[in-house]
Amino acid sequence: MGAATTVAGRRVALADGIASVRVGEHVIDGLARDGLAEDVLVVLRPEDVTLMKPGEHRPESSARNHLHGTITRITLLGYQARVSIDCGFPLFALITKQSLEEMGLAAGQEISATFKAHAVHLVARGAATRSEGRSL
Numbered sequence: 001m002g003a004a005t006t007v008a009g010r011r012v013a014l015a016d017g018i019a020s021v022r023v024g025e026h027v028i029d030g031l032a033r034d035g036l037a038e039d040v041l042v043v044l045r046p047e048d049v050t051l052m053k054p055g056e057h058r059p060e061s062s063a064r065n066h067l068h069g070t071i072t073r074i075t076l077l078g079y080q081a082r083v084s085i086d087c088g089f090p091l092f093a094l095i096t097k098q099s100l101e102e103m104g105l106a107a108g109q110e111i112s113a114t115f116k117a118h119a120v121h122l123v124a125r126g127a128a129t130r131s132e133g134r135s136l
Contacts, residue, residue: 026067
């Protein structure tokens with residue numbers, strides 16, 4: 001698969017089981033229980049990230065997280081491609097090689113990434129420092 005996105009953030013809200021976490025200029029929503037620490041790691045598996053070219057019609061969706069960035073690198077992994085995106089922090093997506101080719105993606109292009117709140121794993125930062133940078 002490839003390394004997960006793992007980035008430090010700070011919880012700014014927690015209501016109805018959804019935590020809003022500030023990561024740089026972005027606020028990412030993820031599922032959380034009461035008592036979630038303020039300082040957390042946001043962990044996101046690359047296969048949970050969906051990519052769309054900017055300007056494409058975005059269908060209505062239940063995905064709560066929408067980020068924009070620039071593709072920095074594409075790594076072919078057999079029939080899949082790992083797309084590295086700079087959206088103020090490194091974000092990774094895993095797509096099929098067919099999708100890569102059909103979308104005509106290349107390094108330097110602008111891209112939109114979306115993912116659902118349930119795909120976001122929030123871990124208290126002190127409890128997770130041993131696992132940073134680890135593949136999931």
